Amino acid sequence: MAEIKFYNREPVPVEMHKVKIVQKLSLLPARERLNKLREAGFNTFMLHNGDIFMDMLTDSGVNAMSDNMQSAMLRADDAYAGSETFYRMNEKLTGIFGMKYLLPTHQGRACEHIIAQHFVKPGSCVIMNYHFTTSKAHVTRLGGRVEELVKDEGLVVKSNLPFKGNIDLDKVKACIEKEGAENIAYMRLEAGTNLIGGQPISYENMKEATDIAKQHGIVTVLDASLLQDNLYFIKTREAGMQDKSIREITRMIADLFDIVYFSARKFGFGRGGGIMVRDEEMFHAMEDYITMFEGFLTYGGMSVKEMEALIIGFEETMDMDIISQGPQFINHCVTELDKLGVPMVTPGGGLGAHIDARQVVDHIPAEQYPAGSLVAALYLCGGIRGMERGTLSEERNPDGTEHIASVEMVRLAFPRRVFTLSQTEYVIDRVKWLYDHRHLIGGLKFVHEPKTLRFFTGKLEAVSDWPEKLVEAYIADFGEDQ
Numbered sequence: 001m002a003e004i005k006f007y008n009r010e011p012v013p014v015e016m017h018k019v020k021i022v023q024k025l026s027l028l029p030a031r032e033r034l035n036k037l038r039e040a041g042f043n044t045f046m047l048h049n050g051d052i053f054m055d056m057l058t059d060s061g062v063n064a065m066s067d068n069m070q071s072a073m074l075r076a077d078d079a080y081a082g083s084e085t086f087y088r089m090n091e092k093l094t095g096i097f098g099m100k101y102l103l104p105t106h107q108g109r110a111c112e113h114i115i116a117q118h119f120v121k122p123g124s125c126v127i128m129n130y131h132f133t134t135s136k137a138h139v140t141r142l143g144g145r146v147e148e149l150v151k152d153e154g155l156v157v158k159s160n161l162p163f164k165g166n167i168d169l170d171k172v173k174a175c176i177e178k179e180g181a182e183n184i185a186y187m188r189l190e191a192g193t194n195l196i197g198g199q200p201i202s203y204e205n206m207k208e209a210t211d212i213a214k215q216h217g218i219v220t221v222l223d224a225s226l227l228q229d230n231l232y233f234i235k236t237r238e239a240g241m242q243d244k245s246i247r248e249i250t251r252m253i254a255d256l257f258d259i260v261y262f263s264a265r266k267f268g269f270g271r272g273g274g275i276m277v278r279d280e281e282m283f284h285a286m287e288d289y290i291t292m293f294e295g296f297l298t299y300g301g302m303s304v305k306e307m308e309a310l311i312i313g314f315e316e317t318m319d320m321d322i323i324s325q326g327p328q329f330i331n332h333c334v335t336e337l338d339k340l341g342v343p344m345v346t347p348g349g350g351l352g353a354h355i356d357a358r359q360v361v362d363h364i365p366a367e368q369y370p371a372g373s374l375v376a377a378l379y380l381c382g383g384i385r386g387m388e389r390g391t392l393s394e395e396r397n398p399d400g401t402e403h404i405a406s407v408e409m410v411r412l413a414f415p416r417r418v419f420t421l422s423q424t425e426y427v428i429d430r431v432k433w434l435y436d437h438r439h440l441i442g443g444l445k446f447v448h449e450p451k452t453l454r455f456f457t458g459k460l461e462a463v464s465d466w467p468e469k470l471v472e473a474y475i476a477d478f479g480e481d482q
């Protein structure tokens with residue numbers, strides 16, 4: 001079932017689970033939040049979780065486990081080598097995806113490290129529909145280059161296109177022509193394309209793109225970290241897919257690729273990762289990296305308890321009731337904010353609701369990080385922690401100038417099965433307040449800027465006293481204690 005119907009009111013998403021264990025939240029008063037934000041260098045990654053009311057930073061490693069996942073942990077088989085837990089996980093994954101081999105890793109970027117290490121040489125090119133921060137960093141670290149060939153309309157903020165993550169097939173052909181197939185390390189398609197708003201790719205597009213790659217002997221790789229949302233969108237939005245089960249669609253997708261990898265911090269509601277490979281030679285070639293960087297071949301850096309939970313989590317991912325929840329809550333949040341006039345990325349995707357910061361704070365220059373400023377302001381206004389996805393998340397050009405991101409967004413992630421509808425309504429209310437007071441938000445500048453992945457640990461400061469003024473306006477409307 002995709003959605004609960006209502007008799008006498010506008011429908012809202014309904015949680016298809018009940019709460020069994022809770023964690024108390026606290027809401028710091030606004031002035032205290034300002035102190036915490038200053039200590040964190042205006043970087044939401046550097047905040048302490050105890051100082052946050054709604055943690056919408058990411059969906060990574062913070063999805064709620066089910067009772068069945070937790071109880072499975074008890075039967076985990078502890079062994080350095082040959083754990084029965086691993087063989088169970090191997091059987092579950094190879095069963096779902098129909099791929100022969102599984103290499104376990106500690107998380108998604110470890111898969112990217114190993115795949116890049118195996119295929120990328122200095123000067124080689126990797127074709128992607130769109131980059132993800134870590135997938136790109138691993139390619140460029142080795143002297144490779146990423147070509148992002150998402151269709152132009154994928155970058156249009158307000159849209160009603162069902163599959164904004166689709167890759168442009170003409171651009172793919174032109175790129176292969178220009179680079180030469182032998183210089184293309186692999187084609188990586190990302191399900192639920194993260195950085196453009198969790199936007200899905202259609203099955204048809206994956207099929208056509210991988211067909212082109214195969215004609216040229218190019219290895220095809222699926223980043224399945226956000227596949228769960230993409231599966232929901234294929235089933236509900238793609239012509240001809242309504243009668244297929246999630247399991248069938250998953251298998252059809254996997255059949256298109258040579259390699260499927262995932263972060264189990266998202267896919268499977270747990271923590272960990274894995275690379276699935278079809279070809280025996282390729283599997284053996286990558287095996288060495290697992291033992292060198294991750295752990296032995298039957299755990300790859302994961303705890304056996306997490307692996308047992310994942311076995312159940314992968315099965316839950318095949319359940320339409322379960323995987324509908326995230327996209328439905330996100331859709332509610334996006335639709336309501338859109339109605340209130342807040343510029344949102346539409347249609348709602350998976351993973352989170354995305355605010356178009358470039359439009360909200362169009363008075364902040366790109367070099368002062370509009371999305372970074374907006375996300376800092378949102379923490380001040382309600383204790384909501386989002387994530388900057390824009391210029392701050394980019395690396396500088398080789399000449400030291402800013403690489404201005406093609407999209408400048410604030411992401412409000414919806415960790416799966418975590419927040420209720422009333423909490424979602426609170427977020428909608430505070431975002432609207434901030435939108436109506438957007439003229440009070442100012443820019444940021446770096447005071448400590450790491451060379452790689454600077455958004456994680458960089459420290460910034462406000463270019464003026466705008467944070468103080470914003471907090472005073474907030475207190476005037478909501479009082480001292482919130």
Ligand SMILES: *Cc1c(COP(=O)(O)O)cnc(C)c1O
Nearest residue numbers: 107108109132194223225263265
């Ligand atoms: C999160 C993510 C990764 C990286 O996974 P980690 O487990 O955080 O290392 C890779 N690709 C996509 C699409 C992701 O969302």
